[in-house]
Amino acid sequence: MTELPSEYHRRLPYGERVSADPLVGQPFFPFEGDVQVVPLAEPVVPEPPRAGEAGGKPCAKCADPDGYVIWRDEQWAVKAFGATGLPLVAVLEPNEHYRLDNLPPELTATLGPMIQRVAKAIQGLDSVGRTHFNRWGDGSEHFHLWFLARPLGMMQLRGAMIAAWDDMLPKIPDEELAANSRQVAAALAEGGGEAVVS
Ligand SMILES: [Zn+2]
Structure with missing residues (x-):
């Protein structure tokens, strides 16, 4: 065993x-x-490097800035992913490569309003009761916030295990995902920026 870095680590039953x-x-x-x-x-x-860090895999966002993007403005982009068991799984990312801790003031100033806009746009789907969001950051260095659409009335899906439910529930059809993405992108574009899904 390598040297354990703290008293916390020394207590654990490996x-x-x-x-x-x-x-x-x-x-x-x-x-x-x-x-x-x-x-x-x-x-x-x-720890091993994350994607986008020195020695790690290339940053997926910077390598493919338009991939999965449904809305963008001059600072931020919103992606929506397929093969989801929830009505929508989206990611908010700055266009430029920053971590949370070095996000410049002009981006921290608009982060709060962007969270509110994305959550509200997703909650506008008739299948959605609440929009969950979280930041893990363990896979990629490029700052990204996850938004998980919690289906209306599905009380078992409250809380953090919604991410596990997303993997286990039947996948929504491609056409439903496309329609949900279009609606969310259009709702975001009402407040500025451009919808980039057809
Ligand atoms: Zn990046």
């Missing part, structure tokens, strides 16, 4: 399976029965 009991039976947990947690892996320090 190689063992922690219990799933705190989650099983909870209203937002989508699994039941005998749930086995994977053995806890040792930390990897320094």
Whole structure:
């Protein structure tokens, strides 16, 4: 084992399976029965580079700036992805390559309004009850916020496990995804920028 970086790390039971009991039976947990947690892996320090970092894969956004984009303005772009089990899964990214911690003031100033606009545009879909959003940042260095459309009335999909439900639910048809993307792009364009889906 490499040297563990903190007291937190020194406490953890590497190689063992922690219990799933705190989650099983909870209203937002989508699994039941005998749930086995994977053995806890040792930390990897320094961490391997993310896409867009030195030594990592190329940044997907910078390599293909228009890929999946449904709306853009001079600062931001919104992507929508296919093969989703939710009414829409979208990503908000700055056009230029920044991390959250070095996002310049002109972008931090418009980030809040953009979150509000994207959430509102997605919530305008008749299948959607609420728009969840989150930033993980573990895969790519290029700052990106995920937006997950939580279907109306689907109370099991509340909370963080919506990302797991997205992978497990039946995929929505391509034509429905295209229609949802068009509606969201048009709603965004009402506040500025351009819709880029036909
Ligand atoms: Zn980039």
